[in-house]
Every structure is written in structure tokens, then in C-alpha cells.
Amino acid sequence: MSDQDRNVSRRNFLKATGFGVGSLAAAVGLGRLGRTEVVIAQHSEPAEHAHGNPGMMGQVDHEANQFDPHELLTDFDYGEISEENGRTVRTWQILAVDKEIEIAPGIFFPAWVYGSATSAASRRQGLVVGQCPGPTLRCVEGELLRIIFVNGSSHPHTIHFHGIHSAFMDGIPNVGRGVIEPGEQFTYEFVANPFGCHLYHCHAFPLKRHIHKGLYGAFIVDPDPAKYSGADRDLALQRNHQTMATGSINEMVMVMNGFDTNFDGDNEVYAVNSIAFAYGMQRPIVIQREQLQRIYLVNVTEFDPINSLHTHANFFDYYDHGTTLLPTQKTIDTVMQCQAQRGIIEVSFAAFEPGLYMFHAHQSEFAELGWMGFFELEA
């Protein structure tokens, strides 16, 4: 049966049962409303066609992009570990490249991106793959970090880490080594501090352009349980990737970003982890009831002062910047972040009914332009 047949029969049904608003009004003695009555009756009729569906047409070719937002979600890049004078040293090889990426079905963006030799995408493909957002670099507080940066892009870039380090290692133009020209390399070196959910990004000028083109990523420093005692130690154990109880926590990275595809200073596409509607109804994030969900949330959205995350049908605890062991906000369902603000969300679906639980930016505009997704809670 076509839509039209169904609508017609429904309308006939309404007429036959006298259930239109107009006829209902007449039936209860409000007759002689004349013209008004007719208008109400018209409006009470069912719509000729469905309201249609929000969203996009088609699918993004993740293989051509060489990275998949579902893989990025849980890919923590621990680099290569070595030992020097009794201290743990963590080394990453980071490459900057120019790369066109499909950010939404059929929409291609001329991006500048970072790639890491030790990211999941690179290991899977056997070559350093540029991805947006860049690899999620993860370490433990107190470790010595070495980031060997090679600029394979056609523009000068830097890596500026949000963390505590010397001015020389700040990764900004004209200070320390300054910008790294195309074809050149530089090794940033500093001690991981403080623990928390941080980020890194290119700080070459013009800054707005260099960030919004795709040069950013999450930088997570886990607390070192050995530095804490009592209840703090237990909390640090649960936050640290090396010591947390296996399988008890599902950790995810969500980098909120946007793309100004026509370069008019306004984003046409919004997303978490670059691809519009990546975790939509067709490919939701599958979660288990018995696991605590921990989201490392980073906002790098350019052009808009703030971005946000809202969970449906549930409330969460939030650790602003992730630099505390206890939540900075308890039992909230919406959190707001300015650009470069970030934090950790902990949300439990224990005792929830199975089904699709939506999450999105609560700027409705961002949500309808791509920043919208679902958790699918398994039975």
C-alpha cells in the first residue's frame, strides 16, 4: 500500500467516524462556526506526506580516508616505551601532511592533518596515515615524552601541547625552535604534567586557519597511582590505563570539531571525530550495561565560541580538564566547553533498558549539521 493510499484511507476513516476537529466541534454543539470551523477541519486532516527525515544522503568512504571514526573513538596511541636512567621515556613519531578527507557523504575538505607511526590506522595499513583528529597521545604523569615531529606538509607547522613545559618546547612561532618548515623536523621533549585530559594543536599563524584545517588531537596524561595514597590512590588506579580493572570501563575519545567548507568564517559541518553523523542510527556506539562509560571530551571547534555535549535519558559526572580525581560537576546532562576546553565524562547505563540513547551538542544547529550520535545499549 502506498503512502497516499494509506493517507486517503485514514482521512476517510476520520470522516466516517466524525473525528475531525470540525465535526467534533459540531457534534458537541459548537456548530455555526462557519468559516472558522471549515479552517479547523482542514488543518485537522492528516498530512498528505511524511514530514521527511533530517540527515544526509549516502555514506562516507572511510577506507579512502584511511581512518574510521569508530576506530579513532577507542584508539589510544601509547607511542614506544623505553627506559633512561630509571625513568620511563615515551616516544612518538608525528607527521604533518596535506590530505583531502571526506568529512560528510560526498563532501571533501582540503585538510592539514597529523599522523602517528604508532596509531591504529597506521599500524593497520603499514604506513604513517594522516588522520583527523590527530592520534590520541596517551601517557602517565612524570614520564619523559619525546615527540619527533616531521613536517611533510607544504606549509610550516608546529605542535603546541597543552601541558606544563619550558618556553623552548612550547611549539609557537619565534620562540624556541619556532615553526618547523616543510621537510624539516624537530623533537619536542618535556615531562608529562599535570595528569588530565588535554590537547595539542598547530600554533603556526594564521592560527585560526591552522587549527580549523585539522591540526589537533587529544593528549591524555593518566595519574600515576604511586604518587597517591588512600582513596586518591584507588581513584588514580581506576583512571590509569595500565592499572584500571580490566573490562570495567569503556573509554572513548570525542574531539568536537567543525569544518568551514566554503571558507566564509562559519562551519558547514559539525562532528565529533570529524565525520558528520558518524555515530548516527546506522552505526551507533555499542555499549554494555556493566561497563562505566568514560568519555575524554575535547572542544577544538573554530568560529563558534562554545560547543557542548548532552546525553539523553541519563546524567553524568564531569571532571573539567580531567585534572582532579573527584568530579568538578556531579549529576549533569549537558556540559559546555569553550575552544580548547576539555574534560572527562563518566556515565553509567547500569540498570537501563536496552535501546538507542542519543547524545549531541545542545546547540541544535550543530546537532542538525552533523554533531549527533547514539549509544546502543545491548541487552
Add this chain to the structure above:
Amino acid sequence: MGNDNQNTNFWQRLPLWVWGLLPLVLLLLVVSLFFLANPLAFFTGNFPPLETLTIQQIRFPGQNQVELTAINGGPDPVSIAQVIVDDAYWQFNIEPATPLGRLQQATITMNYPWVDGEPLTIALITDTGATFASEVPVAVASQAVDLYRLFSLLGIM
């Protein structure tokens, strides 16, 4: 001087039809040079594709129905990737399928709960991320053209 005379004689001895043919030969030479050297490459060589898409008409044939036609007025093919209605991506049908060639026209239809008497902006976003928007100041149901009424009216006037 003798040489000059000889030359003059040579040119004078040429049959008239050769003189008639000469401009044609020169013309052929210039035209073939034009195509071989491709001097217009300067204008088309290194530029990114120029996308010129125009939304010609937006119609509201019925409740929840929106229909629009777009034409590619530029020299390069244009691929319409998505449709944005009032800052929201919305599902649609397009006929014929893109890319649209030069001066090719496409009809986009969608089910969208437009509000009678309120403004509406529709933007088409292409594969390069370029957007082409058109604003409807006041959305009202489009009247189907009744040819009998139209011609009766013309007759009266």
C-alpha cells in the same frame, strides 16, 4: 634593378587564382596556429574548477513538500552532495543524479515540514564544500497553473 624587374615579372606572371587563394591560405595558417599553440590555456590552465550553481525556483506543492530546480551555469560539472534547509541537513531526492554538466538542470524534491507564512533558506552544498543558497521570504503553497482560467483571464483582458 634587373633583379627587381625579374621579381616583378615573377609576381606578375602568377595566375590570378593564386592571389585569390592567398588570403585563405593565410587564414588556415592562423587558425591552425591558434589551435596548436592553444593561447587560451592562460585562462583555463591552473584554476580550480569554477562552480556556479543557481537555485532557479523553490516551490511548495503541498504540506511538507518542497521542490526546487537548480541549474549549473558554470563551465565545469557540479556534484550536489547534500541539501541544507534552515541550517539542518535534510534528506532529498535528485533527478537526474549529479554531477550536472554545463547548463544541465536538476530537480530536487524533499519532504520537509515547512511553515506557512514563514521564511525558509535552502542551500545546496557541493562535493568541494561550496554552498549555493536561496532564501524564500515567505513560504506559501504553490498554485498549480489552471490553463483554462489563465487563458480565460487573458481573453477578458
